[in-house]
Amino acid sequence: MKINWNYIKTFLLIGVVFFLFAFAEKRNHARVLSEVNLHFTNSENLYLTEEAVNKLLIQNEVRPRSIGKETLDLSRVEALLESHDMVENAEVFLTVDGKMGASITQRQPLARVMASAPFYLDRQGLMMPLSQYHSARVPLVTGVKEEQLKELHPLMAFINEDEFLTRHVTGINRQPNGKYELYLRQLDFAVVFGEVKDIELKFKNFKAFYQKALKDKKLDAYKKVDLQFGNQVVCTKK
Known part of the structure; x- marks a missing residue:
């Protein structure tokens, strides 16, 4: 019986691809947020600081170094930031490298x-x-x-x-x-x-x-x- 090595190689290649994809997906879900990147859209006058924003997050148990990406509620974080007296609007997002970003518009x-x-x-x-x-x-x-x-x-x-x-x-x-x-x-x-x-x-x-x-x-x-x-x-x- 003649063995078709091309079929075997193809199946092995497909198997390797699925394995790498599953491994990357599992690793990505297990990754915790490493830091928060804040951007003030009207930063010429800072009526609040990055330190004040980080303190607000910590007080409400949003700690990027201890929260997995799959457990973070972006809507909740946005609502939390917008509850600050100096914030008019906040947009929160995640980057592919495990960082949380927040674009904050201060009240004018x-x-x-x-x-x-x-x-x-x-x-x-x-x-x-x-x-x-x-x-x-x-x-x-x-x-x-x-x-x-x-x-x-x-x-x-x-x-x-x-x-x-x-x-x-x-x-x-x-x-x-x-x-x-x-x-x-x-x-x-x-x-x-x-x-x-x-x-x-x-x-x-x-x-x-x-x-x-x-x-x-x-x-x-x-x-x-x-x-x-x-x-x-x-x-x-x-």
């Missing part, structure tokens, strides 16, 4: 609200506690209560998106009648903004006034600039 403050316990207003219009690691350079807001944050948010969001206003507006005060005044960097007059409506029109008018007064070198001549009258800017001289 738009204003610092002065109250008995000061806090930030974030870009989602929610209260955000102050951070022990970094102090945001945002306008200081007075006269606003927690229930008025929804009213304030559109004004702060517009200022935050405008380079000119971000550079110049340093303070905002809400008066008892619900009207707002703005205070500008290195300028000695208050801007009466009024109620939070017609935001784009009011700031368009103010920018036109500012450029004209700057050109005429008259910015120091006024003590109040009122934006409440449609297309007009009403100025009160000193």
Whole structure:
């Protein structure tokens, strides 16, 4: 009987491939996570640190060096990270070499609200506690209560998106009648903004006034600039 060595070699090769695949699969499932790689998507201002994140994970029994890949609940870790006061969004993933990665988006403050316990207003219009690691350079807001944050948010969001206003507006005060005044960097007059409506029109008018007064070198001549009258800017001289 003639032995067909080609068939035997083929079967042996298939057997070796299956063995290596099964061995690699078993080894991969038995592997424990070696470390956590954190990435902050808006890392220019760190309102929390890698150390704080790792401490949060450890306190909730997420220890990468002792957890197998097959036992890690990524959704739970994401929810845990997003429960932190400084985190807006978290995405957790595993790499093929046994590492857990987390991409963290921090909350972004738009204003610092002065109250008995000061806090930030974030870009989602929610209260955000102050951070022990970094102090945001945002306008200081007075006269606003927690229930008025929804009213304030559109004004702060517009200022935050405008380079000119971000550079110049340093303070905002809400008066008892619900009207707002703005205070500008290195300028000695208050801007009466009024109620939070017609935001784009009011700031368009103010920018036109500012450029004209700057050109005429008259910015120091006024003590109040009122934006409440449609297309007009009403100025009160000193």
